[in-house]
Amino acid sequence: MNYVSVVVSGILISGCWCSVSNEVKFPTWFKFGAATSAYQIEGGWNASDKGVSIWDTNVHIRPDTMVNAATGDVACDSYHLWRRDIEMAEELGLDVYRFSISWTRLLPNGFANYISEDGKRYYNNLIDGLLEKGIEPVVTLYHADLPQILQDLGGWANPLIADWFSDYARIAFTLFGDRVKTWLTLNEAFIICDCGYEKCQTPLINDTLVGKRLCNKNTLIAHAKAWRMYDEEFKPKYNGKVSITSLFLWFEPATPEDKEVTDLLIDYWESRYTYPIYSKEGGWPPVLEKFLADKGKHDDSASILPFTAEEIQFIRGTYDFYALNHYTTRMIRKAQPGEKIGPWPLYGSELLGVQFLSDPTWEHAGADWFAIYPEGLRKQLHWLNQTYGVNEIMITENGYLDLDKHLDDWARLKYLKDHMEQVQLAISDGLNVTGYISWALMDNLEWFGGYSASFGLYSVDFSDPNRTRTPRQSARYYSRVTRTRSLHHTLDGLNYLK
Template sequence: MWLPKILVFSALVGVACCKQNFPPGFKFGAATAAYQVEGAWNVSDKSESIWDVFTHDHPEAIIDRSTGDVACDSYHQWQRDVEIASELGLHFYRFSIAWTRLLPNGFSNYVSEDGKEYYSNLIDALLEKGIEPVVTLYHFDLPQSLQNLGGWTNPLIANWFGEYARVAFSLYGDRVKTWLTINEPIVYCQVSYSTGIHAPGIVSPDFGSLMCSKNAVLAHAKAWRIYDEEFRQKYQGKVSLANLLFWFEPEDENEQEATDLVQQLWSGVYTHPIFSKDGGWPPELEKKLAEKSRQQGYTGSKLPPFTQEEKELVGGTYDFFGLNFYTARTARKAQAGEKVGPWPFIGAPDLDVVMSVRPDWKPQASQLFFSYPRALRLQLSWVKQQYGDIDIFILENGFVGYDADLNDQDRVNFYRDHLEQVLLSIKEDGVKVVGYTAWSMIDNYEWSDGYRSKFGLYAVDFADPQRARRPRASAQYYARVIKQHSLDVHDTNKLTDELY
């Protein structure tokens, strides 16, 4: 009688196991960005980016007064990075091109031979290992020469970016089949211009942030159209952008309207013009900002309108929905006379909305990030509800710590819990999630937080001239998930015993 019981038990285990398997074709990867890892800030003919200038001129703006001058030295250590991607078993490696390294003067009339060769070698080495290169064209590091002309607040930047994109597509389109035009425009537009804590260090919350936002959307659209018209038939690639979305939920049952508005200010500004059927800005947000502008004495809205021609240029410029996701906030309407904290992490003054977190959301090292895994599933469903049955590519998700400990069980747990939500989203909600990207493959330079914040699957010794990389427990865990294409892996508490 015992044999049938074992067989039944085995069958039940098999069913449970299958529930934890990812669909065939689902891809796993990890990511970095040029300024955060490359270093070599003045090697060869590379010019200064806004982050080179910002960190050199305003060291007080960085928590540890550091710069990205050397960072992980991936300019020289790129072969080790490819080895790490292979050790992890990545299906793809997401990295960015430094505009200043490829086009030192910012314009397409001069292409650096050194920059061209650097990225070509990296792409070829990845392909030799069977790893797909996923390439981001812009990850915060604008050429200073273009910033001197107004940067992202100059409407001409859409054309400048389009020319840059055309050069990259021409050079690497035969080998790169997945492109991201721009990364997290909310950060380099609304965070940067609202607070001044990021390069270029200009504080202009009323106008600079929203001028930048419109121009970022137009720049993305120009680049997508160039690929679609000039390169798609030949190379058959896909192009989109990577938006950072926070999940917002009402503080109580009476706060849904406030929550919807703040979600549109955070997410809708960069998604509604591109992914919605109607195009243009989210209507309720456009109305609210126009009312706020009049209350502040402006003759027109602070949100620059789209012309009909611009709406048509932008609408539909995507091949998938690129999503970066880390954390969540609650939202409520401000009470009479209550001061609303600064946008974008504490409040939305233009919407009179206050943001907070729930006590059961687990804090990470940085005060910006709280772990609420279910929020990822809710966010994925929001995208489907808003924009239809669209392929969604998770392009960043990760956990921040302040220590270099290799036994990073909190990070292991973070990845396990969030990947579980991805599986639930796919299998129970019918959301078409096609890939997942861990941020980040290695510790790197985390902008205004310098080298204090550590996201890496691999630790980097920044005191070592060679920037030695060592795998954390989370690297072992993630490699196992990838290899088995499943969350059914061994007890994660045993991972560090195998590493050391």
């Protein structure tokens, strides 16, 4: 065993006893990355002619919804510090950097009739700067920050949003498509709709009867419009790929008797937003559709809006790969008669009559809901392959929630290592998993949690006007992985990896 201490691009990689013969190697074609989103890092909320988003509105009008009344007005100040962001991506040895475009920075009034020159310049600088360093941009069109003017017109509950989004996508594809080859239309439609219309995410609307169901359908149609437009008009020129990200916690039945209801919950979380796209049949997942129809006879809020035959065909097949956001696994069991549902009364637990549990042997990250079960990721990848037969899966988010914010973040380091190991095992199983993108490049505004929680490979000093970024041990480790394409599986003698 040899003690290894390596300096790479200014980052000291140290503290590993590595047995080369036991290294876990990734294929040369596999892509490592890190991710952020516009509202969470950019700041510059009213710089130049930028428009107002629903998050700008929320933090200014309802500061009580934010931990410590936090705002994204400055956040990581990436609007001004984008060069440092690129430098960090280079230090980490990233193959790809996933970021999102702020709809209101590029189109200040939400519509395609006016494009901001400053917004266009900002994203051109970021894209060109990444490519100069050999880092591929992976661009998300929508990551939670809808223009407020469109929300005032009904937002994702207005069927016209599919056309508004398609117009926005066309502008982005036209401006940046010659250099951006991987696009993600919407990030986590489940959160957009099921949280946005159950008062646990902006726009904080309580409308499960109409709004959530309209949103569910409209996000799928909006995605399909953007995908088909790219496929017909831009793919012949640029040969890029387009997908939609799915937030999909993995669910395990607590007992064999709980498998049926667990499968139904998977349908509710995952298949409601992906079965119409990825399945051979299209439309809603049939078991869930029947369950909700039966439930809807007694509870209007349980039913689901039907697709027309034309809509089913329009949405079906609108993908080039499967984009997966994975964080944790939950155990599921049926609720007992009269039992209080909790602590997740939303997210389908009450509707389906289930309890979300955690195996007592699992460790947890910085929140009770965040159980750590790396094997769940591999099981999830197999489920996706068996269910949809997709020819490519990219993990577009995976990260560790920490409340302590220490630079010596050994728990995050171990979380990343263990989950990447499961990815490598899935590849060895024969699955075509082509990339792993860590959430997040740096600490940022974690939505309603403000700056109280940390997912970053880099720490950000939010009390410093310069928003100084400092690499954590997880960043040091990850930069080694990206360059050696190896997890260095045997790390003997290190307490932090036990």
